[in-house]
Amino acid sequence: MEFLIGITVLLSYQLLGEVVVLVLDLPVPGPVIGMLFLFLTLLVRKRSSPTLDTAAGSLLSHLSLLFVPAGVGAMLHFQRIGSEWLPISAALVFSTLLTLVVTALAMKGLQRLLLRKGAVHE
Amino acid sequence: MNEVNLNTLWVYLSASPLLGLVVTLLAYIISYRLYEMANRHPLLNPVALAMVLLIVLLLVTDTPYSRYFEGAQFVHFLLGPATVALAVPLYQQISKLRALWSVVLISVMVGVLFAALSAVGIAWLLGASTETLLSLAPKSVTTPVAMGISETIGGLPSLTAVMVVATGILGAVFGTRILDLLGVKDDGVRGVAMGVAAHGIGTARAFQVNAQMGAFSGLAMALSALVTALFLPWVLKLIGLTG
Numbered sequence: 001m002e003f004l005i006g007i008t009v010l011l012s013y014q015l016l017g018e019v020v021v022l023v024l025d026l027p028v029p030g031p032v033i034g035m036l037f038l039f040l041t042l043l044v045r046k047r048s049s050p051t052l053d054t055a056a057g058s059l060l061s062h063l064s065l066l067f068v069p070a071g072v073g074a075m076l077h078f079q080r081i082g083s084e085w086l087p088i089s090a091a092l093v094f095s096t097l098l099t100l101v102v103t104a105l106a107m108k109g110l111q112r113l114l115l116r117k118g119a120v121h122e
Numbered sequence: 123m124n125e126v127n128l129n130t131l132w133v134y135l136s137a138s139p140l141l142g143l144v145v146t147l148l149a150y151i152i153s154y155r156l157y158e159m160a161n162r163h164p165l166l167n168p169v170a171l172a173m174v175l176l177i178v179l180l181l182v183t184d185t186p187y188s189r190y191f192e193g194a195q196f197v198h199f200l201l202g203p204a205t206v207a208l209a210v211p212l213y214q215q216i217s218k219l220r221a222l223w224s225v226v227l228i229s230v231m232v233g234v235l236f237a238a239l240s241a242v243g244i245a246w247l248l249g250a251s252t253e254t255l256l257s258l259a260p261k262s263v264t265t266p267v268a269m270g271i272s273e274t275i276g277g278l279p280s281l282t283a284v285m286v287v288a289t290g291i292l293g294a295v296f297g298t299r300i301l302d303l304l305g306v307k308d309d310g311v312r313g314v315a316m317g318v319a320a321h322g323i324g325t326a327r328a329f330q331v332n333a334q335m336g337a338f339s340g341l342a343m344a345l346s347a348l349v350t351a352l353f354l355p356w357v358l359k360l361i362g363l364t365g
Contacts, residue, residue: 010203017206028351029270031205035344038209048210056207059200060340064169064326065150066201067290069194070265070283071173075180076187077281080254087248091258092285095241096292096319097300099262103233103342104306104315110225111311 006055013038136185142193149175162330164295169287169323201266204322208344215337218310226314226338230345233318237262238354242363252363253278259358260350261285264321267347275355275364286321293320294327313338318346 017034020026026033042048074081081088135141153171160166180190191198212219219226241258250258256277260268265286272282297320301312309332316324317339325343329336358364 007203010206013206013209014202027271027274027355028348029205029267031202031266032347032351034202034206035209035212036348038206039212042209042213043216048213052210056210059204059207060211060325061329062150062326063204063322064290065147065172066197066204067169067265067287067323068146068150068172068176069191069198070269070280071169071287072176072180072190072194073187073280074173074284074287075177077278077284080281081284084250084254087245087250088254088258088285090248091241091245091250092261092288093292094244095237096262096289097296098240099233099237099319100293100297100300100315101304102236103229103318104301104304104311106232107225107229107311107314108306108308110228111222111308114225 002051002054003058006049006051006053007059009052010034010038010055010059013041136183136189139193139196142190143196144193145176145179145190146172146194146197149179164298164327167291167294167323169294170291173287201264205264205266205344205347208340211337211340212344215341218338219341222310226341227345229314230318230342231349233315233342234262234346234349234353235357237319238350238357239361242358242361254281255363256358257281258285259363260354261289262319262321263347263350264343267351271351271354275358287323290320290323293324297324297327298331309335310338313340314342317342317344321346 013034014031016037017032018030020033021028021030149172150168153168153175156171157163157166157168176190180187238259241261242255245255245258256275257272259275259277260271260282263271263286265283268282268286269279272279293316297316298312301315306312306315313328313335316328316335320327321343325336325339328339355364
């Protein structure tokens with residue numbers, strides 16, 4: 001029952017998100033708005049619930065499984081991927097690895113900056 | 123006679139969505155077991171392995187993707203509630219986030235902008251078509267969001283999905299090693315970098331390292347999805363890629 005209630009809550013927030021996106025004609029996918037609403041709800045309530053924790057935990061523990069069906073769709077694009085393999089693979093590899101580096105360095109730098117500022121204030 | 127029976131059975135099963143669903147789960151379970159048996163060697167990434175197994179299976183049995191997806195869509199559908207579920211780990215890390223929120227938010231914005239522009243820039247320099255460029259732009263965010271954005275900006279959502287998965291696998295396979303090479307030891311920083319660069323697949327990898335890296339990765343992934351969905355369409359318009 002716990003899981004059932006939890007998953008119903010998640011689906012309801014997704015539905016709410018989809019409706020808001022549709023009504024306000026937002027360029028943002030519905031589940032993202034749903035996530036935002038759920039997050040705000042938790043902030044206001046100041047606590048999560050065991051049912052929600054159970055459902056979210058079990059969905060997120062095998063998150064990578066959920067990407068498999070979309071990934072298999074690669075077979076639809078063999079031709080395009082074959083003819084544009086160089087730009088596609090170069091963009092994927094370098095952009096992904098450089099994004100890791102840039103993000104990590106940005107956060108490290110910002111933390112250091114903040115720390116120094118804190119030290120000055122003291 | 124036996125062959126006739128097998129044939130009838132195959133015709134029946136291949137027309138039912140059940141088969142697509144079961145083979146997806148089986149392929150993932152087998153891949154995951156192999157991954158565990160290989161001591162979680164990053165190169166044996168379960169998503170990549172399951173994808174290869176399934177594509178080979180579909181090609182060998184001459185099954186079109188659309189028929190496979192009739193069954194697999196039940197798994198794919200769960201990406202929606204899973205995206206909503208990210209609010210929970212996000213909330214659980216709120217105390218850490220409160221102290222760091224401006225740092226995390228700015229880092230995510232820098233990372234997201236860099237991810238999209240570098241992917242589009244590199245592919246453009248090497249002569250990719252506009253459709254491919256637009257499909258690549260949202261590659262660093264989680265699939266349902268990326269597919270939605272791709273559709274909005276005029277890319278091919280199913281091609282975007284493939285790029286997203288490939289990005290996630292690359293991040294999961296090489297991410298921790300690159301962060302080691304950079305000398306980044308803080309789990310918060312490692313998690314944020316992983317979540318921005320490699321969304322859910324990177325987050326799954328981060329949770330295997332430890333809970334704190336996973337939580338920050340999930341947080342960064344959720345924020346990236348939001349920031350990308352809000353700003354990418356305008357950024358692409360600004361650089362003249364979309365009308």
